[in-house]
Amino acid sequence: MLLKRSLPKIRWQYWVKPWQQIDWLLFCLPVAASMFGGLMILSTELNQPVTDWWWHWLVAGIGSIIALFLARCRYENLIQWHWITYALTNFSLIVVMIAGTSAKGAQRWISIAGFNVQPSEFAKIGVIITLAALLHRRTASSLDSVFRVLAITAVPWGLIFLQPDLATSLVFASIVLGMLYWANANPGWLILMISPVVSAILFSISWPLSEPIVLFKELTFSPLGVFWAGAMGILGWQTLPWRKFKISAIASFSLNMLGGELGVFAWNHVLKEYQKNRLSVFINPEHDPLGAGYHLIQSRIAIGAGEIWGWGLFKGPMTQLNFVPEQHTDFIFSAVGEEFGFIGCLIVLLVYCLICFRILHVAKTAKDNFGSLLAIGVLSMIIFQLIVNVGMTVGLAPVAGIPLPWMSYGRSAMLTNFIALGIVESVANFRQRQKYY
Structure with a gap:
């Protein structure tokens, strides 16, 4: 009698078991x-x-x-x-x-x-x-692992950007940043990764307190953008592993200045x-x-x-x-x-x-x-x-x-x-x- 009463329960558990958890x-x-x-x-x-x-x-x-x-x-x-x-x-x-x-x-x-x-x-x-799968085997605690992730993501990201689909390419960036952070990447590195984008915005937009300085026909410097690049140089010096030679500060500053100029170029010649x-x-x-x-x-x-x-x-x-x-x-x-x-x-x-x-x-x-x-x-x-x-x-x-x-x-x-x-x-x-x- 007990066996018969338990049969419906066992059948129910059998069908629901694959989704029980x-x-x-x-x-x-x-x-x-x-x-x-x-x-x-x-x-x-x-x-x-x-x-x-x-x-x-x-x-x-x-x-x-x-x-x-x-x-x-x-x-x-x-x-x-x-x-x-x-x-x-x-x-x-x-x-x-x-x-x-x-x-x-x-x-x-x-x-x-x-x-x-x-x-x-x-x-x-x-x-x-x-x-x-990549970060499961090797966390993002080293720059080599971070660069590897960025290089692998660059291929589909570039193909999507060329469609052009700027919105979806930004979603890709958010996915990469979130997964790198969860995989123990230094938060300072993540800020440095997105800093050239901020520089591009600061260089491309004329702010009331930051009128652009035109040195040459196509070369424009924004005081606010230069300040941001300097701050990123300090952040790179503090967080990147080769701080002894001050290469990290120079590289971070230069990358942001380059990002700013590329932002101006993209605004004038690339964006639809x-x-x-x-x-x-x-x-x-x-x-x-x-x-x-x-x-x-x-x-x-x-x-x-x-x-x-x-x-x-x-x-x-x-x-x-x-x-x-x-x-x-x-x-x-x-x-x-x-x-x-x-x-x-x-x-x-x-x-x-x-x-x-x-x-x-x-x-x-x-x-x-x-x-x-x-x-x-x-x-x-x-x-x-x-x-x-x-x-x-x-x-x-x-x-x-x-x-x-x-x-x-x-x-x-x-x-x-x-x-x-x-x-x-x-x-x-x-x-x-x-x-x-």
Whole structure:
């Protein structure tokens, strides 16, 4: 009699056992965000003959199944495949440059069976797996290891930058910095890594207290930029290992001066006009209110119109009358702000904070460095995309083509996020296992 009563329990444990250790809260929150995102996409398209909201939910369902499948697969097997993953990542990016389809001045998509696939999205996963495998064997406590990581990342990063896809290349940078920090890289080295970018910005933009000094026709020095380069020289002298010969200070200072001049050159000769417009209107959107600044101005108006509680679902006038361009993709957060107000925005941000904290918990409790680094790579990707996307909708960041994870419409981005979630769940699932009887 006892044996018969225990049979249903044993059968239930048999079917649930492969997912017994996964973080169900971490799985359910992105699924809920995807469902809510589809609802907001429907609101932006209520008066249009399109069905992006339906595709959003369908791809989210497929992504959820993929995530559950990956959660029951041992993530450790990815180590032996990391070079193949890296090769496939670069190959797909090369194929895009040769036979990809173009839209809005960029060549980022491959048409497969009538669907546009964006390999740069999946490349994020490939880079996370590759760097986790490298840093698992050899931490970033030495400069040789850091340079090795940078050299390996430079290939897919360069291919994406040439598409051109500046936004995704910035996501790559955030992934690398986050994983290097978690792998015991000196924080001073990480600051020195991004310091040339800061120099490029300081040299390219004329500040009220820092008018540029033109020495030659194409050579411009910004006093504020020179001050920053000097500070980086001191930081390099204090943190880099060859401080005895003061080479570190000279190299850090020179690198920042070179970065500043390259920034001026890139602004004048490399960046596309739409990229320069996006950066310019971030500082002063009213400079071009009907052109490059239109997205940002309308997004801020929509969020402000929501006030505390919002207009209600399907009732936001800015959203229903399509005043915000590309609202179902990059500016989906503005629809949340208008229809659910300040409280709705806080709840959405709270959900993302919980997702990030759960991923961080998985990284801290992983049984090995490889699993921990995988989780941190995914965490860095999500945090950066969240900050930039929300920041640009409220005017705190330049407008960039970075979607809000699980909420913005984008089939490749959605699948990438669920694949990343599945890998993190696999790390959680194969921690210290319980015994089943």
